[in-house]
Amino acid sequence: MMKISKITKNFNKLPLQIILIISFLTPTITLVGLVGYLSIKNSEKIVKEMINNLSQEIATQVVQNLDSYLALPQQISQNNYRLVQGNFLSFDNLQSWEYHLWQQIQDFPNIAFIAVANTNGEYRAGERLNNNIFTINMVSPNNNFTFKSFNTNELGEKTNLYKSLPNKDIREQIWYKKAITQGKQVWSDLHVSYLEPVLLISNLRPIDIDNNGKFEGFLNTTIKLDQLSNFLSSLKLSPSSQVFIVNNQGELIANSTLEIPFNQKDKTLILAQNSDDKLTSFIAKSLKNKISNFAEIKNTEKFIFSLDNDNYFTQVIHYQHYLGLDWFVVVVVPQSDFMKPINATFKVTILILLLALIIAIIISLLTSRWLAKPIQELATASYDLSQGNLTKKIKIQGVKELTNLSHAFNYMAEQLLTSLHALEKVNNELENRVLTRTQQLAEAKDKAEVANQAKSTFLANMSHELRTPLNAILGFAQLMMRSNTLPPQDKEKIGIINRSGEYLLTLINNVLDLAKIEAGKMSLNPQKFDLYRLLDELEDFLRLNAEQKGLQLIFEKHKETPRYLETDSVKLRQVLINLLSNAFKFTQEGGVSLFVKPEKLNLENEPKKINLRFEISDTGSGIEEKQIQELFKPFNQTDTGKNSQEGTGLGLVISRKFIELMGGEITVKSEITVGTTFLFNILANKVDNIPMEKESFVSRVIGLQSQDVASRILVVDDKTVNCQLLSSLLIPIGFAVREAYNGQEALNVWEEWQPHLIFMDMRMPVMDGYEATQAIKSTIKGNATAVIALTASVLEEEKVICLSAGCDDFLRKPFRQQAIFEIIQKHLGVEYIYESDSSFVDHNYDILTTENLMVMSDNWLKEMYSATLILDEDKILNLIREIPPENQNLANSLQELVNNFQLEQITQLIETIIQK
Template sequence: MLSKLHHVKSLNRLFEQAYINRMPFKSILIVPLVLQFCGSVGLIGYVWLHSRQEAVKDLAIQLEKEICDRIEHHLEQHLITPQQINQVNWDLMQVGLLKHTDVEATENYLGKQMQFFHIHYNKFANPKGEFIGVQRLDNGRLLIKEVSQKKGIGKLYVYATDSQKNHTHLQEVKNYDPRLETWYINAVNLGKPYWSQISAWEKKPEVLSISSSSPLYDHTHKLVGVVGIDLILSHIRNFLGNLNVGQGGRIFILERSGLIVADSKNQPPYSMIQGQAKRLLAVDSQDELIKLTTEYLLKRFGSLGFIVGKQQISFSTTQGRYFVQVKNWRDDIGLDWLIVVVVSEADVIQQINANNNTSFLLSIAAFLAVTQLGILTTRWLLKQILRLNQSTKKITSSIWEPTGEISPVKKLGILTYPFNYMEKQLQRSITTWQAKQRFLNKSLGNSQIQPSKLLAVTPVEIAHHAHMNYISQQMLAEGMVAEFSAEQLLEIYRIYLAETKQQNRSGDGKRLVVRERLSGLRALPGESINLDNLEIPQPQQMIAPEALTMPIMGESEQIDLAIATATDITQGKQADRLLAEYNRLLESQVKKRTQELLKVIQKLQTTQKQLIQSQKIAARGRIAAERANRAKSQFLANMSHELRTPLNAILGFAQVMSHDSSLSAEHQENLAIINRAGEHLLNLINDILEMSKIEAGKTTLNINSFDFIRFLGNLEEMLRFRAAAKDLQLVFEYAPNIPQYVQTDESKLRQVLLNLLGNAIKFTQQGIVTLRVRLESGDWGIENEHQSCQSLIFEIQDTGPGIAPQEIDLLFEAFGQTETGRNSQQGTGLGLAISRKYVQLMDGDITVTSTLGEGSKFTFDIQIHPASASEVKQQQCQDQIVGLAPGQPEYRILVVDDARDNRLVLVKLLTSIGFVVKEATNGQEAIAQWMEWQPHLIFMDMRMPVMDGYEATRVIKAQEKNYFNPLLQLACQCSTMPLGINSNTIIIALTASAFEEERQNILSTGCDDFIRKPFTKEVLLKKVSEHLGVEYINQVDSLQTAVINPTTEIFSTEAELMWHLSQMSPQWLANIRHAAASCSDDMILQLLEQIPPEKSPCFQLLRDLANNYQFEKIMELLTTNAE
């Protein structure tokens, strides 16, 4: 470390000698100033260029925030007007200054309000049917519209006015009852202020308006009337157009439904369809950027209804990159809009480039100014310093003159004042010294004291040409030797140079002092000499003296002699040598340690760089994985919706048609094929989605208690017929100590066993398929009833072709298949992967052993908990529903779906049972139907155009929550009014999403329940029964009646049915029983084809039972026949 500092100092000295010492003083002052300025400006420019991308983004975000804040402030200021007017009106009525019964006074008051507030239409109606309206025309004049008891309720009189708002003439009389208007009815029903839907004027479709209505009550909370205020939204469009967002930017406001409220480019907010103006959706906008931005928002969030708070995003198109800020704006009475600000990156960069050019020109001007200022300052400083230089030269020439006036600069003034003082002191000292020297010379010459006596008593070594004192003799170890030359004296006294490289050596090799370096000789010309590099040898040691020689002046101011003194500094020299050796050793150790430390630091720096690089790679990998997961989730969600929606129609219509008893056996078989293919595709979709959920760690266990022995029995019956069809022997072996009632996920355990046993049966051509079940250890007896859990082991063994060792690792990978599986061209390779994940969820694992040509054995274990018989729910056979039970009210059900096929399926299923059903294609139609028809239950699709199911559900639930029945009674004084609002309308969501988080989102909007597409008729009707308490007639009841009732068209008596069945072969009856026990409708339908035509009634009965999954009823009939 010390050596490095030494090298740095050496480099600094070299630099000063090579450059600084040679540079002019002007350059020394100007160049650093200019370099500092250029360095600062350059560094700022470098940092700015490297952070330009972030600066562009930050500037865009700042611009978007400022614009959003201004828009919010403008909306709040303008749209709060109706609330302010309503509050003022309510206050005036409370204090009695405004009386709603005085029509003329009310008219004048509303006209005054039109002067003070920027509103288009101000109106008031009361429960009696009286109405006052003041409308502003384009020319600023007002129209007065009036319905009064005096002129007759139901007749609207329209008057033109002059500039003083006086009636001029009657323009029109028409029939009108304000109590039938939506603005009146909704305000009364809600009992609070509300906003209407935005609408385009019929005659001027470019004009959008919105109406706010508010009910007014007296101190007893009795309705006294409703105030309505219409606002034109053109001012919002004009305000947005005045905001500067750049040539490539856009500002627009959307409703949650996607309809445009206003935009900064003043695009037409409507389109003409069949001569009528309809508001435009943002995705249909003529402005390409508005359209692309909205499409990206829908793609990013799934629905505009999911955007909450403020969202900052960016996207790229062929035109460049855009920064988007979306902010949700709401008011206190129901408006819920989205403010969208789009800033073009190109606009921001253009502004930045313009600022850069200006900054560059300013930097050049500043550079020139700094340089000129440095030159002027340097000239002035040099002028002051040169004055001091001239004074110094005069002093060296013994010219004593004052320096001159003191510089006004503080630092230079401080320098000039001491210089003048020093000059005077130096002049005084030289004069005094010269006088003393003359006096001493004179005194010395006259002195009678012998020099030898004076020198002898001096305590230091003193040498004179003719005398040596005692100390000198001790040092030189010789007496005074006279009449010898200087060279001879050097040889006699052996005075050597210490630590030099002089080549003048004595006979013994010592380095003698050359004659010219003797201090006495060097002092004679007038030089004072101080030497400390001499050595004088002694018998015991080498003495190191420090010699000081001074010349002595005579009276004639000539040098008469020189006196030399010497001091013994041997111990000091030895201490210096020890210190130098210690420093050398210390420097060596420090250098060594420093090198070792540098190596450690280098290793640490290398490790740190590697660690940082690894962290960056891991971070990039994590970000990439998160993006991939989001993309995969979005893809799976879209795939689920796009596949499940048509599958719902396919399977739904197959169910509807299968209930038609007039279809032939061939058509029924065709429907069965369609149903099987659809269910196979649905299972494939479910497997893929389930695998995705497993990979995302979102799969959980649904623990339930069940009868394990019965579970295994049903499983055996389900698979036995499939094994018998291939002449395989299916063996289930239970250990005697397995429990009867257990707790675990029954559904996932069934799927695992069906996958493993199904694969064993599918790939085994002959032999046996065996399932063994046992406890890991111990018994489940009474002593084990209170155990927390125990391991249950399953073994599935077959005599199939076996699995190659190199393929075993592929078994449990997603979409992995063995050679045998690929040759069979069956399955997707997901079954075993899902099974293993399920087993691992149940705290177990799957292993496999296999031998080619002999078979395979799969073993897995799960953890189970004990259960009691009371905890097990008794399973009941679900009978086919054929209609509503008698004595029930009429149930109204609304079906809302944008897909016509899906609506038709629901309508056919529900009307066939006896429900009254209506349809709607989007959320807006659903709200209108709900308000007009008041259904008991709504089946609501969640993804629809115009207004989705989320928003429609929120609106309906909000209106139900704020319903106040007494106000409705006050409003219902006319002959034609909508039905009373049902405050308990049930909304069941229909969605094609298979993700659990979607279920939570849907229920959080207010939906009462949730059904996934595709659904079955049984699930649909079960949900209706749960929420409405509907009672049904089951087909089993009708079948039993048909068997016993003599009027039945199929069989006149039960004995006739038994006789028909007894004519079939025992083997056929046994196969039918096995198929029913395995719950396989496909196998039953295949066996029914063997029934001869003369027994068609028997075929029809069994076919209906199979199509409606009445397997227990089939087994009951066949068992009765066997007895």
Template sequence: MSRKIKTTTVRDKKNKIFQLPKNLPISYLLVIPFVLEIFAVVGIVGYFSFRNGQQAVNKLATQLQTEVSERVTLHLDNYLATAKHITQINARAIELGLIDLNDYQTSGRYFWHQIQTYQNVGYIDYILPTGEYVGAGRWLEGRGVTIDEISARTNWNSYTYTTDPHGNRTEMVYESDYAPLEETWYQETVKAKKPIWNQVYAWEDFPDILSVATSFPVYNSDSSLIAIAGVDLQLKGFSSFLRNLEVSPSTKIFVIEPNGLIIADSSKEPPYKFENGEAQRLKVFASQDRLIQATAKQLQQQFGSFERIDREQRLVFDLDGKKQFAKVTPWQDELGLDWLVVVAMSESDFMAEINANSRTTIFLCLAALIMAIILGLKTASWITKPIHRLNDASSAIAKGDLEQTIEIRGVKELNILAGSFNQMASQLKISFAKLDRINQELEHRVEERTVEFLKAKKTAETASRAKSEFLSNMSHELRTPLNGILGYAQILQRDRSLTSQQIRGINVIYSSGNHLLTLINDILDISKIEAGKLELFNTDIELEPFFAGLEDIVRMRAIEKNISFASQAVTPLPTGIIADEKRLRQVLLNLLSNAIKFTDTGEVILKVSASYATATEESNLQTFRFEVVDTGIGMNPQQLDKIFHAFEQVGDLQRQQEGTGLGLAISKQLVELMGGKLQVSSESGKGSTFWFEVVFPVIEMKNRKAIERQNRQIVGYQEDSKHILIVDDREENRLVLQNMLEPLGFKITLAKDGQQEVDLALKTKPDCILTDLMMPVKSGFEAVKEIRRFDSFKDVVIIAISASVSDAERRQSRSFGCDDFLPKPVEEVKLLAALQKYLQLTWIYETKASLQNESVVTEAVSLKAPPPEEMEKLYELAMLGSMKKIKEQAMYLEELDQKYAPLAAKLKNLANGFQEKAIVNLIEQFL
């Protein structure tokens, strides 16, 4: 009894927890939870769908802004490049004398033809320091392109002429007292002494036309100003481009200066307004476009001023209760322009369809609720009818009607269904519990893998930085002793009192040091390539001396192996190109050196051809094809597969020991950086051909007189004595530079750190400072920056000499005030060339008479000279110190003609005695 009472009590307590209201219809119990569940699920789905839509819109707006900004900046680069290109062409033509500055008729007609080609160019001109002026442009309404002139012939007034369809002047239609020398753009260009952009301005008579002008000063050889070439570029074409960009209905794109003045925008509003009867350029805050104005105010509010925006920025703000997205991108170019590109767009442009979908979702939710209520009520009736019959039967039995026959249709099915449902629910609960555990385990594994990945990435980045720092430090440490080795080797090579054996020893030292330096440079280059930091630095290259220098280096190597070397221009070549001279020479030398290395007999040929990269010859781009053909040992297919891999070498063991295995790998990357592809074809035993094609801009260069090969040394200079301050914390580096320069007549002062550099510079006022950059007490960077602050030292030549050869340090040295940068080890030729350039020196060379002994001169008079090409070969062999090949060449001269026998006998006699200097002196008599 007590057990039953206890059980009933516990059961009552449990039932109270889930107690339902009295007399609750079962239809409600079935319908209401079902309807609430559907409402909750549909609502949650609709909410997250709306949120996901908003996030997608934000992402889309960001991507769209980035794409539009990139298109605008790219078009801006191309648009402004027209003016810079025309100015550069005209300045180059003035330098080359192609434009006669005193022939105003021809110059004006030339500008007239130029401006016909470029619709967005408003004016092209040049002005002389004397006030003469010639220009052509579209500024006189209804007159087309006119030509302006200021000269003595025009009484120093500005005459404007109309023109015929051929650019010839027809009549003078306008006269003014325009004084270009008083213009701000002229004075700014003279002061800058380099090409610059002038301020954006509105045309006086046509304020809706904005223009920006670029000016290019042209100097003669003594740095005197000849003329200033200029081009005015109209900006209305760029505004049209902005208006034609199809982004979204309310998107606004505008370009402004840091002072807030509008350059161009995508609205149709004119870029000016009238104040006191005068047209003034429109500031962005005064724009009638509300989105442009609101975006500008938000930028000013967030950053204080436009001038503080130095990198890409994004912001989100509300306008009229609608969210707006804006992106501002700073744009600059090398001539001084500093503009901001702003893209602003409204969220509503992208949310319209999402809002429509939301309304559809709400309507579907309501429809689903109504259908759920109807179906719920119908289902409740199907279920309650059997229950009612069961209740009636139960009531009858409770009243004592035991004879009742209970027939309830569907009761068994309901019980089975309930049992099945409970069983299914139980299984589902177990399944979901297992799934939840699996998800937690997966999330845990993902977190662990993510942590491992981040650790591995951090380790790799640390290792990469350590590798770069190690290579940089090792390069610095190795270049410092190499500077002493190669420096003193170059100094000793100038000593005419050395014996042949001593000279050969010094040459071995210099050659070995250069080999080590090449290895260091190759390792640094491959490291830069792997890090993606290798860049090209293009300069003007005169092709004739470029190939001549290349041939001199390669021919000597070919002579050493007794093989033939030839350089062929397959097609006529231009006088000059624009390319990275150092890297192009590096690629060709690598290919030629490899060809000679793997060729024992036969020949090595360098073939060069050029063709126009476009359909017309008016383009300045040409495709150059370089081929290196040899008759060497060749390669099999297996070797061809790996020759371009770093540290991979083919061929026999002896040849592998001659190199590093980096040359072809670096050459391949350099060619690809130039826009080409290095290719090879080879057959074992029949030689190899390496070739590549690249496109270079072609330029016309003045023909320089070929540098005559001479074995003469610089012994001084004609100008007054120059004072040079040498600064380096290593004594051996200071002594190398001192011993290189002091014998030439330079006055030398030495300093061992940056502080001494500043003190001695102020005290001695040198003509030139040669300074290391990394020093104790005060670095070279700090010293140069401090020295440049003094007005009296603004024009003093400062050349950085550093064992660090990174591009960043080169640029940094120039930004701190250095005029040039020379890497260690210092090459005497480059050092003297830099001093000659910046100090305007005229070298004094040792005379040939000082190199010759009288007996050789007297004897040479009676000897018969062979053809010049044979003497050239002898000269090269003598410079290489190859006594064996000199004797072989002498025997060949005897066989060629008996009249050369005396000379051949003399050469063999001198070669047997290893009298290298005497051989050189003898041969020079016939050159």
């Protein structure tokens, strides 16, 4: 349909004259062409039938001629046999046969020679050579079987010797042996004459007068096969047609081309496929490709072969003679010989077609001009009308339809003139409305831009204000973790504080996701994770909140819920926290529940993909039906949410976008005073297992290599706690540290103290970090001081701004201790003293399997199983200490599961061993 539409569209662009010409020419060309085509095809069919019939007729003539040609030798042998029976001639005296044979050869001009031989090896023959030369041939044991041929006179008497050939014992000849072996009249093999280059075949008849099985001799009547070639040459079926005869070995016997069918040097027959004639050779080779040998042809076969863009109709007739001949007559007729008059007719047809085209073009041109002229006048008037000339009138005479069209055009011009005045009035009114509306839209756009800028400023400030205190929390937590005097249980609690702070940092970063969502830059980051662990962490995270409000917290998962998944775990965690936090916010009594259930997707190409459904319910105040539709709009809150004076109305918007990114959707069901249920699903891939996350530990920095001058570091931050954090980290290592609390103080300290490196906060009162950095870097000695920008902003453009202000490097808050040490080493080139923390060594662990646990005794496994069931952590830790040192990896893996509250996994693994 698209192609037809495109052709129609292009056709509409053509002028009328071209369309009319095409309309005339198309049926003419089609009709004449179709008639010519059918005529050619019908002629080809008739020619094919005619060639087949003529070929069959020629083949019949050849067969009849062969029958006649081969019957004469048999008749002569029969007559001579009667003379022997009547005792007119005898095999004992062959000399008496000479005149008789000479006389017979003169009476039969188509006979090559007539001969007689006896069992003693004597031989007599009368032979006709070319140019009607007659000879008497003889072989006798008295002259050592020398073949002698004598010329003869008019009385049949021998005269001078014509040719002599030694060692020609008749009894040793193949044709003699064949006659004696067969014991009956037969045809000899093809052979070449002794006296002249001509192909011969002999009719052999052994003579047993008394019928006692004793042969006295045989009669031989031989014919020349070149007579067959002469006959075939006389059969002119068409100028290029050809007839040839081969035996069942494919050897050439006769050819209408008068080709000599044997090699004149060694007197051997040539194969038809090796013929010097191109057509004979081609047909013979083509027949060989079609049939393995001629013996497959039982009667008559027809073929069509192509050579030089011409078809050759080939008919092969199997000729068999009752005396043993097995020949094949091949009739070849080229189609082109009969297509010449048809091609001439086709040329005439082409001329007629061209004449018809010329006539059609002339008629179409005249007709198109006759019709196009008034239409062009209408077109000109239409153009004038489009230019505003509504008073021009046109008058067309001729075709009735065009005359009516001119009247309609004039009427339309009058109506347009009337309507134009009315439109001018309406247009003035519309222009006033458009102007007013444009002003309103411009004002709305300005307001939207101001609101958008305010939102971006709010998000940036909020991120900065939240990340700044987190810097202190995480920094001091890391410092406390470095302490070697801290008890293990306190160190574990500090670890929990550190992990919670890291998670809170992730939440703060996600606050900015709304801006990314609105800009269309949010993307999915799938990763493999432990769903059970994620749910347990959320349950632990929210349990304190539930206990404070006296609410029940229920986390349930279907038994078929997979443990390990692949999707964006960060976004899933954020969605669950948003929905669960909302549920707690608006629930005063009862509780909050989370239920997880998987649904398998029948996808052949993705067999492990599942649809994971989450249902979060609460027993809160509920949401009115009219407000449910407004839940997922930015900065929109329900009446209950507004009354609570908590939240910004962004959580559900972000949650829905995250869910859609993960291939799902979210719905809400709510009833006033009963509660609310949020239902959502995500698409994820099941995975068999994941490697446990291992903490990355590096050698701890405990000091500086010896230096001539202590490295001086200036810490600039308006928050005292941030300055204390860096001072507490760097001074014990060996650095000289001073503090400043705004940009002006930093300049004063820099002028006085000349620090080697400055950690510069970028947002400060009095003078910010940008201005202070520019002032320092504007001097020659300031270029020798490395300035490291410290900022709580997560915006990427902030890094570009800091570097353009002159800062040498960039670091975001909250930072890790290792990052501080690495950036100092990068810019000052200091060398540290490291100490490997032995407490870290034990934290190397592997994924726990049943094979790992089976190294322990049955009693130990039972005690561990009992302790995990009752959640006796002290007993579990004591059992872990009983593990031998050579199985330290097992102890590390169990300790990691205990630290992460994964006792259920230990229980399940031990159950598997016990059940075995």
